[in-house]
Amino acid sequence: MNELRSEFHHELDEVRNEIARLGASVVELIPRVTAILLDQDLEGAEYVLQADDEIDARAIDIEDRALTLLALQAPVARDLRQVAAALKLSPEIERSADLCGNICKAARRIYGHALDPKVRGIIQRMSDQAHKEYKEVVEAYLAVDPVRAAALPDMDEYLDDLHRQLIAQIFESHAAGTIDLQVAVQLALVARFYERLGDHAVNISQRVRYIASGWLPEHESAARFRARDDQANAHGELGKG
Amino acid sequence: MNELRSEFHHELDEVRNEIARLGASVVELIPRVTAILLDQDLEGAEYVLQADDEIDARAIDIEDRALTLLALQAPVARDLRQVAAALKLSPEIERSADLCGNICKAARRIYGHALDPKVRGIIQRMSDQAHKEYKEVVEAYLAVDPVRAAALPDMDEYLDDLHRQLIAQIFESHAAGTIDLQVAVQLALVARFYERLGDHAVNISQRVRYIASGWLPEHESAARFRARDDQANAHGELGKG
Amino acid sequence: MALVTPALGGKTATETVRASLTRRERDTAGFVMAGLLLFAMLLTLVILLTLLIQLFAEAGPYLADRKWSFITSSIGSDPDKIGVWPGLFGSAVIGIAVVVIAIPMGIAAAVYLEEYASTKNRWTQLILVNIRNLAGVPAVIFGVLGFIIFVTWLEPMSSGKTLIAAGLTMSVLVLPIVVITSMEAIRAVPQGLRDGGFGVGASRWEVTRDHVLPYAAPGILTGTMLSLARAFGEAAPLIIVGAVTGLLPETSLSGRFTAVPILIYSWSGKPQPPGSEHSFTEAAAAAGVVLLVLVLFFNSAAIVLRNRFERRRTGT
């Protein structure tokens, strides 16, 4: 027997591929915007900011298609998780692209200001790490590979480390007078942007695990709260049991 | 004849109410965290950060319920938009609560540093504006009132103005030496947090409009891209027509 | 009545349920009823079997004596020599007449009523009521009709009390039966088949020819067999039309005729002539056996056909 509902499943795959493509765009954007930032490439910044519009449009399109699938195909189980993930992922990626755009904007804002080589080094490493994470997670998504996806939170810890290093370096450079406040604030934001890119990659990885296994990404905090709450309710539960 | 599928619609309403409740929590949180920030209330900060865990858990719960509704009830049309909106809104609100938490964290970081009265003034105004927006949008959501929701982007322009003012004030204060870099960066982030709160309110307002009319929130950028793109393809289209 | 809901589960609840589920009331009425029904059915079978046994018992020795000569001989005065040949000939011709006249006409009428006629139409209603009524009209009345129409009015054509007249009379007699059974068979054709035919652009007649009639054929055939059996078994109309019971050495379409049931009727009342070894009643029983074989053959064929048809319809 052949697979049934093939058109639906084909469309589902299409949506998935489109998300992967969108993700791949971000994967490509990350080193590009870093280069723009570090090389003070205003033309490149303009181009990327326009590309961002396209990514927004494609994200919206994905959401649209996912909603149409929900409305028309009533997906369940893994299919539903795919569609739900698409709904979640498209803004996630779109936000990531926005972050890239923000980095470009920051590049424009600090245009003409020289950057401390140390700062440059950390930014480059952050970019590489974010790029690595994003590439990894997009591949994991395309392969629906929860094992690879599971590595993301730990990978992201390294990015968080770099983030802290960069902030520290910015303060240091500012203190050393190599960068002024404006630049410092912009760079702090840029640091946060890279860090957020990593967060998005982590979020995507959680969705990949969700698609594969139905495991819903419960934020640690939520889990923490549950744990507390369950303890508090333990007596009541026993009474019912 | 009575309404049919009443249990489903009841559960849909429940989810909506829960989202509204969650939104109301944020509405309450905003002045509270501002007070914590301005009054350097560490106890309050701790409490709010714990409450944030609860909000995370509730957001996850809402998402869970929405997904279950999708899996079991195959909602369409307005019902589907409600559920899809729930999927979108719960992270939106959760992120807003996170932002409140971030403000508390910033409050801890700048603990002990006195704040410039001008900065305090602008922060208070930002808080008030964000609170106003959030309250407005939660009410609009509960009432499914696209008209009230449509006001949000314009309301948010005021918040953006305040954000720029605050950044300017921070630079000014820093230049005046009343706040040091650490505080300045933290305050810049806080400013961004309030601004993001407003952005979330705007996002929610767009979802409200979406629920009411099916209008999908196309980011201006996406719309821009489309406009360009359509122009480019105009010849092709005409050929087909 | 209401089950004590075992809210807490456990042994007590189980025992309560067990007690109620294993309650045994004597179903005396049901038992007696089943017995009565069985008795009635057995009684019916016994009666009908007695009929057959009685007939065969009387006919047996006679037929053993006569063997095939009983079939090939003609009627006459001596029970030792007579046979059913003219009767068989007459019955066969009547059967042929039914097959040639009543069955095509009956099927055609049924096709009209089921496939063509509008059910709302008053004419159609009239025809339907009329046919249902005709099927219930006693056979003897058809004899009267045949006597007047075919023997008297159409004498130039039928030459009076001949096989032609008898065949026509019997055709008229079974026509309503053919129509009704054919209608039933046609009605049993699933609407889906017609729709299917129309759906690919077949016309009314094409649908009737290609789907309705083939599907209804076994049912129609059943009706045909039953009406043939009826035509073979019916005596009363032939008495009225004027069957011969005396001497009939010649069998022809335009001559005098007789039929097997007529012979049974006639012989069963004749006294045993002096000097004959056998009585006419024995001959009557033997003719009864012949008739029964004939009729039951067609009847059984009909029933076997119908059962096969039903099995096909319900799907094996």
Next chain:
Amino acid sequence: GGDDSADTASADTASSESATAETAMSSEVSETAPTGELAAGSVFVSGSSTVEPISIRVGELAGELSGGDLAVTVEGPGTGDGFKLFCGGESDISDASRKIKDEEAALCTEAGVNFVELEVAIDGLSVLTNPANTAVECLDVPALYALMGPESEGFANWSDADALATEVGSASGPFPDVPLTVVGPGEESGTYDSFVEFAIAGLAEERVGEDSVFTRADYSSSANDNFIIEGIEGSDSSLGWVGYAYFKAEQDRLKAIAIDTGDGCVVPTDETIGDGSYGFSRSLYIYVNTDKAVENPAVASYVDLYLSEQGLASVGEAGYVDLPADRVAATQAAWAAAL
């Protein structure tokens, strides 16, 4: 079997005898129907159901002798019906248990049907009772009228008829005080008509009117002679009648009552019927369409055979009484003359 009629078993002797008999009777007949050479063809005989058995037997004989070439169809719808067909030209020969009526003859004439009347046998009628009924041995005609006539309706006991019997002049009474069960053929039968003619008609016409020439209505009738016989047998004091032939076949079971038609009590036997001394007897006839007999040699052959000794043997076989020789001769002569 009959005592003095030829046995079917001795058919060979009978046929050789008939040959001599026929040559003796009439040379013309022997010319038209040489022995053993019956003309081939079809003959249709209709008419009286009483005469039918004789015609059937002769027909069977014709079939046998001609090897099936001479096919005689015989039916017995009744004398009246038979004459209708006969005068309509449909039948070749009409059996009759009575002479043709004037109006029937007129019909024939009108239709241009020429015919000859041939007397072929005598039918006796036996009045019967149960052998156990010893009280009654002989009845005269008024007694029969009193017991079975139209005025006797309701009489459930023999003695109920005493008064009426006396009134109509019967000498047979008084009757015993036993239940009276009257059994007889149905009104559709020729035997019924005969009985009425013999026993009832005279007094009934005189006393009740011409429209009421019937037996009492409340008698037990049957179309089936076996059942009449069983009916008579079934009651110790029964009273009934059947054709002489049936009585002859079942005489062990029944008792014939002697009839007094004015010449004393006579018991029905072949002799008393044949010589006319037994009052309740009538002639049986066949009417032959002479034109058809000329046109169709088969008809002539059949009639020849009928009137031959071999043919007339059937009369006895059918249970009727043979004609005396003189009347046979007269019949043969009439037949010869008709051709």
Next chain:
Amino acid sequence: MNNELSNTVAQQAPERMIGIDVSNETRASLTAVTAELSHPVFELSDVSVLYGDFRAVRGASMSIREHEITAFIGPSGCGKTTILRCLNRMNDFIETAKVEGTINYHGVNLYDPEVNSTEVRRRIGMVFQKPNPFPKSIYDNVAYGPRLMGIKNKAELDAVVEKSLRGSALWDEVKDRLKSSGLSLSGGQQQRLCIARAVAVEPDVILMDEPCSALDPIATARIEDLMKEIKSKYTIVIVTHNMQQAARVSDRTAFFTTEVGESDRRTGQLVEFNPTAKMFSNPDDERTEQYVTGRFG
């Protein structure tokens, strides 16, 4: 905080406006986890059904719980109806049918020779695929069961009839024409009448064999709502070939499928039995996943 908002939200859950105490109730309603705690009405262990030599279903084990709606789904011929009909011994009428394994009803083996199948059916009612009201009046349809059980008193019967019709959400529609024939109702109403008829003898369990397959979506929705309404009083087991229906109404779902068994004939088997939300969002078995998503291998 604005009054309007606080009123609306607060009225519904005043203590929760910001409070820590998100009660379990909310989450419980999500996946009917309380079900785990309810009493098992039926316990099937290793149940096989044979028709003559042919094994129609093999080795099904499950626990059907009180006041829940349990749905049986699966492709044609998977044995879902066969198992359902074992639960009130309706398959007794198929002469060649034989049940192996044990089916306990409140701890009593239904196929114990001591058990009277008529009694079983009084407790375990059934609603069929095609609405099958008796060709009697609406009243007599409902009163049939109670009358069988010896209720003769008019007032008592009236009460039972009204209660049952109310219970099946039909009372308002038919109260003015209780004397008209049950067949005069629409298909959906007829099916609700059949439910009323089943309910009238106050059964413990109601088995439903594709009760909506002959109905349009509106009538179907009405029956589904009714099922949810009455499940607080009865335990319901429903066979449906409509997956969405199982998803919409049931608390737990059993998925059956067929496998080619001995001699090339298809034998049904139970693949998975889980809470419905789980079955449709994240089933344990790959075959369930394939079935519910419409991929069939």
Next chain:
Amino acid sequence: MNNELSNTVAQQAPERMIGIDVSNETRASLTAVTAELSHPVFELSDVSVLYGDFRAVRGASMSIREHEITAFIGPSGCGKTTILRCLNRMNDFIETAKVEGTINYHGVNLYDPEVNSTEVRRRIGMVFQKPNPFPKSIYDNVAYGPRLMGIKNKAELDAVVEKSLRGSALWDEVKDRLKSSGLSLSGGQQQRLCIARAVAVEPDVILMDEPCSALDPIATARIEDLMKEIKSKYTIVIVTHNMQQAARVSDRTAFFTTEVGESDRRTGQLVEFNPTAKMFSNPDDERTEQYVTGRFG
């Protein structure tokens, strides 16, 4: 960038890895907007159907477009089947039925007295609710229509039969037993055989009257897939009481409902006719919204 990723994604749309040119194609497939451009096969204007005095459907107007699947949905008695049967004049067989308004088929009024309904049905085939193969061999079932049209040549017939069976995705399943009875197939196969039979006369349009209501979900999915496959060749109109089915398969959906008309009888009417995606995500009419969401006022 890692090779693996770029390979996978890039192969599918190499030019789009980051490019500006998101083609319209993607978006077009989303809502079948191209439909607006296709040719109208049927144009109904103000069509009413009367049974005797009773107006079953009133004033329906719509345009059914080539190579699209158009679904008719609505509650029982809303007239969807009635309208469908007008499209190939199958309602000619209901004596009292009368059609008002005009139904143009490629510009020709179908109810013109000159028009021969048999001819119409050769062009506009129909598939019915219950699979209704003729009790003939599979081959003869498919060959029936072509034979009626005068094709006698064996080779030609063979070709048509194979083509039609392939076209209805049945060839592989039956090619070895073309001589066995059509009734020996399973329900779903029978329905595909009926589609093959309809396709064999090379119609322009195929009307389907609840073609899956008698089938289980697997068979249903198979038919739905088939419909999508063949819509490039035929225009398909389907009546379904299964909203999800309309959602899954159709390009456009017409929603009918009933309203209480004169003399208390329910008259059907067309409420909304729109692209299916719109109908199920954001219908124009409130009644459509209520129907598809299961709220029925």
Next chain:
Amino acid sequence: MLTLTDLRGSSKQRNRERLMRLLFQAAAMVTVLISALIVFVLFRGAINFLRLIDWKAGILSDNGWLPRRERFDLRTIVWGSFMMGLVAMVVAVPLGLSVAVFLSEYASPRVRRVIKPVIEVLAGVPSVIVGYFVLRFVAPEIVTPAFNPTSQFNMLAAGLGIGILVIPIMASVSEDALASVPDSLREASYAIGARKINTVFRIVLPAAISGLVAAFIIAVSRAIGETMVATMAAGIDGSGPFDGYSPTSKGLSMTGAMTNAVGGTDQDVGGASFEVLYFVGALLFVITMLLNLVGNRIVNRIREQY
């Protein structure tokens, strides 16, 4: 683009359709013609008969049915038909119905598979054979010893014979009616916890009532119209109900009176005694027609009710 001519079809086909329709219609009309002829023939004869008889004699009220005496007491033959029909129904209804109920509700499929065809085959036993059976067995061996009738052949014997003839018809038609009650009703009843006897008597029989009434009507109509058994075994005696109205007396049915009328006599034919054939025929026709119509009406009414 399509044009009107494309949809017009061939004229050959249209003509063929018209011809076939005409042929079928003609065949259907023949059945009406037959009825019309029956009515015409019978009523013309009946009117002839009424013209021939002597009204002044008040013959229709005379005692006994003796056509040759011009005594046409309808009560005699109507009573005869009624009595034989009654006896037949007394035998056939309980037995036939019981057989039907047993086969349809109680018998195992295997038993039903064997017995049902046997019953149906026996439904085709020609009446003349049943007449013979009554003549040779029922009358002498059953009725005579058991009832000691005044005549061995009597209405009771004939009635029993007609009953025997009608049992299989009654059984077969009733069984069809019971079998047509959908199993879903039985299942519904059992599912409520009803026993078999309740299910049969409260559900199945009421649901099948229209079919059962139809079976009854068919049986009555057949019994009244039955000729041969009545002719052979009733004793053919129209001399009136002199034994009271006892079924053990001989009698004459309407059908018997008809065969009698054509059975020749050696007297004149024609006249009232023959024309009475039409009169009785018309009477019989009207009675059976009324029965059929009433039966149809009842069946329809019951069908509407449910």
